[in-house]
Amino acid sequence: MFKNYIKIAWRNLLKNRQQTIINLLGLTVGTVSCLAILLYVFDQFGYDEHHKEASSIYRVETIIERDGDENFDTGAASPPIAFALKEDFPEVDEATRVVLADVFYSNLIGAAKSKDSYYEPRVYIADSTFFKVFTYNLLEGKLETALNGPNSLVLSSSLAEKLFSGQNALGKAVTWGSGEDAQTLTVTGVFDETYGKSHLNPNYIVSMSTPGMGTFVQNFQDFATNNFVYSYVKLKPNVASYQVQKKLPEFITERGAQDLANAGMDNKVLILKNVTDIHLYSAGRKNQIHEVSNIKYLYFLLTLAFFIQLVACINFINLSTARASKRAKEIGVRKVVGAGKKSLMWQFIGESLLLSLFAMLISIPITILLLPMLNELTQATLTYQNLLNREIAVILIALGITTGFIAGIYPALILSSIKPIRALKSAVILKSGSGGFRKALVVFQFVVSISLVATVIVVTQQFKFAQSKDLGFKKDNLLALRIGTDEASSKFESIKSAFLEIPGVVSVSSGNYAPSEIVLSDNGLYLPGGNRENVKIVKRQGISEGYFETFDIPIVNGRDFTPSDTTDQIIVNQATLRAFKIEEENALSSRLVQSFGDESYEMRIVGVVKDYHFASIKDEIAPLFLHKESSPNWLFLKTETKEYGQLLSGLEQRWNATVKNVPFDYRFVDQEVERLYDEEKRLGQISLVFTILAILISCLGLFGLVSYVAEQKKKEIGIRKVLGASIGSVVQLLTKDFVVLVGIAFLIASPIAYYFMQRWLEDFTYRIDIQWWVFLLAGGFALVITFLTVGFQSLKSAIANPVKSLRTE
Template identity: 60%
Template sequence: MFRNYLKTAWRSLIKNKLQTTINLLGLTVGTVCCLSILAYVNAQFGYDTHHENASDLYRVRTKNKSIKNNSIDSDFGTASPPIAFALKEDFPEVSEVCRIVYFGEGNEQLLRVSDSNEGYYEPRGYVADSTFFRLFKYPLLEGNGNEALKAPNSMVLSSVLAQKLFGTERALNKTLVLGAGEQQMNITVTGVFQEGVHKTHLNPNYILSMTSPGIGAYVRSVQNFATQNFVHSYLKLVPGADAMAMEKKLPDFLQARGSSDLAAAGFDKTLLLQPVKDIHLYSKGIEMQIDVVSNIEYLYALLLLAAIIQLVACINFVNLSTARAGKRAKEIGVRKTVGAEKGSLIKQFLGESVLLSLIAVVICIPITIALLPFMNALTEGNLVFSDVLNFRILMLLFVVGMVTGLLAGFYPALILSAIKPVKVLKGIIDVKSGNGNFRKALVVFQFIVSITLVTAVIIVTQQLKYAQTKDMGFDKENLLAVRLGTQDARDKYDAIQSQMTSISGVSQVAGTNTYPSGLIMRDMGMHLPGMDDTNQTGVFYNGITENYFNTTGTKLLAGRALRANDSSQVIVNQATLDEFNIKLEDALASTLVQTYEGESSTYEIVGVAENYHFATLKSAIDPILLYNDTSPDWVVLKTETKDFRTLLANLEDTWKSINPSTPFVYTFIDKEVEKLFAEEKRLGQISLVFTLLAILISCLGLFGLVSYVAEQKKKEIGIRKVLGASINSVVQLLTKDFLKLVGIAFLIGSPIAYYFMQRWLEGFTYKIEIEFWVFVLAGGFALVVTLLTVGFQSIKSAIANPVKSLRTE
């Protein structure tokens, strides 16, 4: 029986080639979207589940709360240096801890083989306690994980870095040099681990022992429980320990260990325990991540989008099948006359839809694999063909295909199986079902989807354009930043500045610790003179050299620029004045005080700079203090040339003449600014792609419904034409109902789009206002697409020979 149904279904699909092709195209496009999203979303799950006793691993989070206004100022995925080991001492449920310091982007350390002068700024450098491999599972190719990070100046390399540095030779016990100049130190390779075996938020390129000099020694020396929240701290609980119960004890722990530190810092803080397995998906709003994380809400939104697009494809199938019902009326009449039951006919028609859906599933797999490079570029993912051919994904895809086929075929099956054989055999073909409200509702749903997605694309594009064109407070177009990187190079800043100033195409040169648009992580608590030093305000700070403002184009609202001999003189931005309620005209007579561990430092304000952005537009501009630094981390150059190839070559020659063993590393500031809006740009591209696909599928659905209407009104059109009706009047007859559907969809879709896009914009401090014309434009776009799609079929019906449609009357 099943074989017979399959054979009948196949013959029917082959017989109706146009309908089959359109249905197959819609289902294939929808299923490709669905499979792509499923593969991407599935790849975001399963992070950090491979570690031994992974459910017992937790990260210590820190929420700092201002005593001044009792609000959460920050939410970090890090903690103060002494907290991890203090937790192990005070809580028997903690079996092991590990601290990690991450050399973030822009702070990479210079690394080279001891007998080579060629160094590299290697990314993803970690400094970690010797317990690292007791908490986290990484297959070691060389060395012993339990011993590898115990000795000072020891380092474990990733397999990729080991091959880069030593080729096919064994790296174990080889010597490397970290840093340069007086601060360089010799490092012994004590292990090599296999990189990229498992999905994890910890992706080190190399791991330096915490017992080493430099940052490791600094971390070990800090005993303050309030400040210096830059250390990624991890705990491993004993099996069966209740993490939630322990978390409730952390406020008392913090008060017992650090009440005086918190009072001196002027803020309160809360410690939280976050499961390591949750870090990749549930870290929205948490700052100072050690690696790029995903967002579970974003993934749910993608899954919803996949379901909507697949549903739109199902709607097409319904409309096309009901539109062509009259073509199969005689077949059904004959089958019923010879004894076919309604149930068997329903099974047959469901079989056709399921078969077509499964064919679409088979076709979509190689198409999706071929589109993986495009998907990776669109989402900045790293999907490979094994993510698509994953057994769980394929089984889920099969279920999607079955459900799609059943949903798409159920309503047409009911309509077709209900045809009366007596009427059909008398020549009366009636395939009407109610008043057609169900099919109209389906098309309205498609219009709502299209209008909502088009609105989203317009608003995301507007916000991105606003962000890109907004005055950042500095001249991003003509700035180039060169990294000094090592202390040896920083000490030679004056020589570098002097030599680069004389290069053709360079108009201004200055130094800074963080270039414009770079993320500033350093801050300190400050207060006004005579005020309570336990009620401090966080102020970011950045070192600059004289001529900095002339170079970057940031304007001074009052006062003067910094000078080479300034020590306690500083420049603040307007946001600092606002925070401390200082009037601009009083700023140059004001001072700020920093009190830390009982010692106070006073800073004289000699200048006020306009507010400039040093973070994304999602954040308000924070107070910042700029001080004189004669040994900066970056050289910023203002350029006046279009021949950047020659300019960069001259800069590199100058650099090599002063720092022959340090790599020449540079970045264009406008490119760095673009990174601030990378998430919005990616969202805009994803929205545009899926909007176009949804509209394409919806057009097929419109074609199906107008075909149905034309089929129902075939004889009416013929009579009208015989009586002298024009082509224009016939086109109006077929299109007016669809214009009403667009209007209904506009009224429903616009508030839906407004609600969701307004919520999205709430994440930005600096944002556009949603204007009414956006919805009019989206509705107009839907109207134009409808007229083009419906108009084609309407004109085709209007110019048809009326004799053919009236021949049976």
């Protein structure tokens, strides 16, 4: 019997080639879309699950409260907190800390006997307990002792290959840094960076006991400030995190009450977050050690996949019922010879399942071919091996069966209910009253399409707003050149003079942070006559003279720095004046006080600059003071040229002639700033691609419904044409109902899209206002698509020979 069902189903699919191709196309596009989204979403899950006892490993995160507000939310903590937790709580089995050195300085690294050195990102400084908490696959060395001693270094396998070209790296000497600050490190391990997905993504790890930043962290004992250390604790077996979490308020009060008071903090909240949750549930929290995902975006993509597949199912239903009359006699004959309703239902469901499973099979190679495009779109690194995931395979099979069943159940119910006498008497047997459900399905398709089009418009508007918003400085024609070493920094004036001689270079300056970099440096400042209880945290940036000229940042009061200025003279932004309630006209007679331990000293404001975005526009412009810096990390050039190749060549020649053995590492500021909005740009591109696919599938659904309507009104159209009706009036007859459907869908989709896009925009401090015309444009677009799709089929029916539709069958 089953074999007979398959054989008949296959024959029917071949017999109705046009319907089969349209159904297959819709289901395949839907399945490919779902599969692509599932591959990406599943790739974002499973982070840090490979660590032994991952469920017991927690990161200590920090919320600092001032004036009753949560005004600092970070994934890091103060240096002493991690090991203090181990000391105070018997529930804590082990602790470790990580410092991301990149954000403080750019160190060169190279094999000790080689002249080549490199700026390598993702430099971790970690405690000796790092490998006791986290699971890594060491290719060389021993996990237990790799970071025990000072000047110990553990390399990723790719960096080890780069430095030592296939030789064993264990025991080899590496030079870290340059000039007087250069240190010789010994390779004590090499790890496989491809082992497991993790929010920790080191390129190389230096032991915390190595002189420099590591020893500073080890010796720093303030529980309030310097919240830049990523701190982790591993709880003992059978200890629940809430048992420790509830003790943390008392812990921070006992350990750091005086430190909090000195720093002007009302409260400091410590939060334990399981490492398996960090990658997905940390969006919006500042100072992440590595780029994280956003669970809200993943839910959005899964919802999008669901609706696309549902739209494909709706197409199948519409097309199957539209062609039902073609199979009326077959159904009548089957029933006359004894076929029951149940067997007929399984026959039609079987055809649907066969088509769905076939669409599922051909979607796999199509998805593999589209993987490069998908990776470019999502910035992922998916391969065909991701398809071998058992969960993906199970979901794909379940998706094919579920799709086939959902798509086939309604047509099966309708077709199996046909009366045999009526079926054998006339081919047109479906009552028009059953069209309400079909119209509801098409309204649903329109709702999805209009909502997606509105979403694409709003996301694109916000992204363009971020790109075009006045950042307070001119990002175009700006180059940022990494100085990186003390030798290069000490030769800044020589480099500046050499660069200014090159045609196309307008001005040269320097600073500690490049635009788009996270400004971690800050100080607690207060007004003279105040005390540490009045402290406000102000971001700090070291610069040279000419910085504001290079970036075209307006000085609204006072002056720029001069060669004779010291660090006692500062320039502040307008946000700093607002924070301390200083009137702009009184700014130059104002001072701010900074304290270190028992000592404090005053800094005099010599200038005020207009607020500019030194961070992402997602964040409100924070108070900032700028001081003169003698050892900057970056060199900035303002340029005027169209021959950038020639300019860069000239800059590199002058650089190499002035600074030895330091790479010429440059970047365009506008491109770096744009990277701050990669997530929004990606979301817009993904939304656009899948919106186009959803609209394509919806067009197939419209084609199915208008085919059904034309089938229902075949004789009516014939009579109208015989009586002299024009082609235009016939087209109008078939299209007018769809205009009503678009209108209904527009009224439903507009508030839904507005609600969700308004929620999405809440993540941005500076954002667009959603305009009414966005939804009108989305509805108009749906109407145009409807006219194009329905008009084609309507015109085909209108020009058909009326004799064929009126003759007796």
